[in-house]
Every structure is written in structure tokens, then in C-alpha cells.
Amino acid sequence: MLRKFQYLLALARERHFGRAAAACNIAQPTLSNALRQLEQDLGVPIVERTHRFLTFTPEGEKVLDCARRMSHDLETLLIDIGATGSEPSGRLRLGVIPTAVPMLAELIEPFGRRHPAIQLSISSLSSRQIQTGLDAFELDAGITYLDNEPLSGVRKLPLYSERYFLLTRRDGLDPARTETTWAEAATLPLCLLSPEMQNRRITDAAFAMAGLEVRPAVETNSIITLFCLARTGPWSSIVPAPLLALMPPCDDLAARPLTVPEVTHSVGLVYADRVPPTPVAQALARVVSTEGLARRLSRTLSDALAQRGLAGTPRSDRP
Numbered sequence: 676m677l678r679k680f681q682y683l684l685a686l687a688r689e690r691h692f693g694r695a696a697a698a699c700n701i702a703q704p705t706l707s708n709a710l711r712q713l714e715q716d717l718g719v720p721i722v723e724r725t726h727r728f729l730t731f732t733p734e735g736e737k738v739l740d741c742a743r744r745m746s747h748d749l750e751t752l753l754i755d756i757g758a759t760g761s762e763p764s765g766r767l768r769l770g771v772i773p774t775a776v777p778m779l780a781e782l783i784e785p786f787g788r789r790h791p792a793i794q795l796s797i798s799s800l801s802s803r804q805i806q807t808g809l810d811a812f813e814l815d816a817g818i819t820y821l822d823n824e825p826l827s828g829v830r831k832l833p834l835y836s837e838r839y840f841l842l843t844r845r846d847g848l849d850p851a852r853t854e855t856t857w858a859e860a861a862t863l864p865l866c867l868l869s870p871e872m873q874n875r876r877i878t879d880a881a882f883a884m885a886g887l888e889v890r891p892a893v894e895t896n897s898i899i900t901l902f903c904l905a906r907t908g909p910w911s912s913i914v915p916a917p918l919l920a921l922m923p924p925c926d927d928l929a930a931r932p933l934t935v936p937e938v939t940h941s942v943g944l945v946y947a948d949r950v951p952p953t954p955v956a957q958a959l960a961r962v963v964s965t966e967g968l969a970r971r972l973s974r975t976l977s978d979a980l981a982q983r984g985l986a987g988t989p990r991s992d993r994p
Contacts, residue, residue, distance in 0.1 A: 677749070679713040680742035682706050683721070687739055688813075692728055713738075743812040747953070764792035767955040770805040770817040771797060773898050774874050775942055777920040778835065781972050782818070782944075786962045793955055802873040809947045815956040816946040820873050823880075823940050830952070832963050833943040835972040838932065839881065840919065840985070842901065843911035845929040856935040857885040866893035866901055866910040877940060878913050884936045902928075920979040930985060 685695040686706070696706040714721050721735035722728065731739060771779060776799060783795060800808065800817075802824065808814035809829060821831050841855045843863065861882060867889075868875040875894075882889045893910060895901065901912040902921070906928045919930055944963050946956035962968065 676713075676716070677745065679709050679716075680745060682709050683713065683739060683742050684746060686710070686722070686728065687731070690728055692724075747812040747949075762792050763790060763954050763958050765955050766794045766796055767959060768796045768808075768813065768815045769798070769959075770800040770808050770814045770819070772802055772805070772817075772819050772873065772942075773799050773868075773896075774837070774915045774917060775818045776898075777917040778942075778972050778975065779818070781975050782834075782963070782968060785966045785968065786959055789962055789966075790958050793958065801871055803871070805945070809945070812947075815953045816944060816959055818942065819945055820877075821941040821943045821945070823877055824873060826945060828948050829945040830948045830960070831943055831945050832960060832969075833941050834963070834969050835917075835942055835976055836939045837915045837917065837942050838937075838939055839878070839913055839915055840930040841911060841933055842905045842914050842922075842928065842930050844905070845927055847911075848929055848931065853931070854934050855931040857881055857933055858887060858935065860911070860913060860933060861885070861887045861889050863911040864909055865889060865891040866895065866904045866912045867891040868898075868901070869894045869896045872896060874915060877938070881933070881936060881938045884938075916976055916980060916985075919983060919985070920976075922983070930983060932985060 682695065682699055682701075685698045686692065689695040689698060692707060693703050696703040699706060710722060717734075717738065719734040719738070720732045721738055723730050723732055723735075779797070783797075786793075787795065798808075798814075802819045805814060805817035805819045806826060806829075809817060810827075818834070819826075820837075821833060841860050841863075847863075867878060870876065870879075879889070893900075893904060895904075898918060898921070901914060901918075904910045905912045906925065913933065914930070922928065922930070944960065946952055946960060951957075
């Protein structure tokens with residue numbers, strides 16, 4: 676039964692019989708026959724198919740959930756057994772929102788130093804993909820927003836607060852000004868992240884708080900594209916502070932804090948609130964708590980802003 680569940684999980688990942696069979700290192704007829712046998716054993720149809728995979732039946736979705744839980748429990752058991760009297764081992768699957776990638780080294784360096792036997796697998800994902808991955812037992816932990824959109828079934832550890840800046844060509848700025856309002860930013864041709872990214876939804880909400888609705892000239896899911904277009908074309912962008920750490924020094928590109936309203940959001944570590952949580956997720960949470968990583972990340976962020984003359988603390992008493 677367990678092996679058939681593993682085949683079922685492979686099919687859920689690949690959505691294709693041939694690729695699922697290849698992922699399991701078996702022939703496609705072997706996988707198809709095993710899934711048919713599983714349907715006979717359980718007495719329900721699991722997969723809707725013609726000559727190819729279509730989707731899972733409602734009963735199949737329930738079986739799939741059970742297979743994920745069993746796979747998680749088995750993996751946790753094997754790690755626990757292997758870690759008895761020794762350092763934890765295994766693989767930590769971590770999903771990270773793109774805007775937090777510049778802060779990753781400060782997190783994974785002390786984790787890797789403390790737990791060298793744990794292999795890290797890092798994916799750049801949207802916040803919604805991270806929630807889905809945790810729910811489906813496909814991720815052990817995530818780095819994502821904690822306070823903007825509801826998270827369900829997770830434990831949270833704050834890491835740093837995210838502020839927002841206008842990224843634009845220096846020759847278009849008033850040198851006597853040190854900041855820009857959201858209303859002023861709305862008048863510029865903007866290149867913004869695409870709507871499936873939570874950072875974009877945060878940006879839209881900030882404009883709404885200023886009584887504005889913005890239609891950007893360009894949308895992209897690529898952080899690098901934001902920088903390239905801001906530097907080489909007529910477009911400006913709105914970026915969170917961590918991305919400024921990636922901005923190469925140049926004379927023609929500048930960042931200004933965005934005010935009225937002043938917006939901050941908390942970014943942190945999340946992992947599934949299960950009993951027990953995976954040992955690798957627990958190991959990461961312990962490193963965050965005991966290594967003072969929240970203070971370290973905040974200091975790193977402040978230093979990056981200071982290098983660009985942006986280290987001042989925003990005031991909330993502006994008219």
C-alpha cells in the first residue's frame with residue numbers, strides 16, 4: 676500500500692503518467708497497474724483518465740491527502756530514528772518569497788553550520804504557493820509575509836520588518852527631497868511585480884490607502900526585470916528594502932522612501948502546525964530563536980540601507 680501511495684504522490688506532482696513513472700524509476704504500465712490495483716483495494720475511483728491523466732476524483736483527493744499524511748509521518752519517523760543520539764539529518768524543503776531572497780544567507784549560514792547533515796532545497800515561490808506547499812506536505816518551512824494576508828495552520832517566527840521604496844532614475848528626482856509620497860509615485864510610469872505576488876497586493880493596498888488606483892505600464896514576476904527597466908528605461912518601480920541590497924552601485928539609479936502612508940509588513944519563518952512538526956523544520960526554528968537571527972537580519976538590512984543613505988527611521992507624524 677505504501678508503495679502505491681508513493682506512486683500516487685508522484686502522479687500528483689507530475690500530472691502525467693509517463694513523468695510520474697520516470698520519477699519513480701519504473702515503467703509506465705507498472706505505475707498504471709499499481710494505481711488501478713489501489714482503486715480496486717479501496718473500492719473507489721481515484722484518477723479520472725482517458726489515454727492520459729485528467730484529474731483526481733473527489734474520492735481520489737481524499738486518498739491523496741491520506742497518502743501525504745502517511746508520507747510525512749514516515750519521513751518524520753525515519754529522521755527521528757536516524758537522529759537518535761546524533762545530529763538531525765535529511766532534507767529541508769524551504770519556500771521563499773522572491774523579495775526575501777537577499778536575506779537568505781543570514782539565515783541558512785548559521786543553520787548549515789549547526790546542522791551540516793541537513794541538505795537544503797530552496798524554491799522561490801509566491802506566498803500562496805508557500806501556503807499550498809505546507810498544506811500539501813511538499814514544503815517543510817517558508818519565509819513569507821506574516822501579517823498581510825491570513826496564514827492558516829502554521830507556526831510563525833518574525834524575522835524583520837519590510838519597508839518600501841521608489842526605485843527610479845536619479846535625474847528625475849528633486850535633489851532637495853529625501854522621500855516620495857505614494858501619490859507622487861502614482862504619476863510615474865511604473866513597472867511592478869505581477870498580481871500573483873503578495874508584494875504587488877501590498878503595493879496596490881498602499882496606493883488605495885492614498886486614495887489611488889494604479890495601472891502599471893509593465894508587470895513582471897522577475898525581480899531582476901524591475902531593476903533593469905528602472906535603470907535603462909523610463910520606468911520606475913516600488914521595491915521592498917531587502918531588494919536594495921541587490922542593487923549594484925550606480926550613479927543613475929536611486930531609491931527614495933515612500934511615505935503618506937508609511938507602510939511596513941513583517942516577514943518571517945513559517946512551518947506547519949502539526950504534531951509532530953518535521954524535525955528539520957524544528958531544527959530551523961531553533962536556529963532562528965537561539966542565534967538571534969531577527970536582530971541579525973534587521974542589522975543587515977539597516978547596514979544595506981545606510982550604504983545608500985536610506986537608514987533613517989520613517990516618521991508617522993507627517994501631514
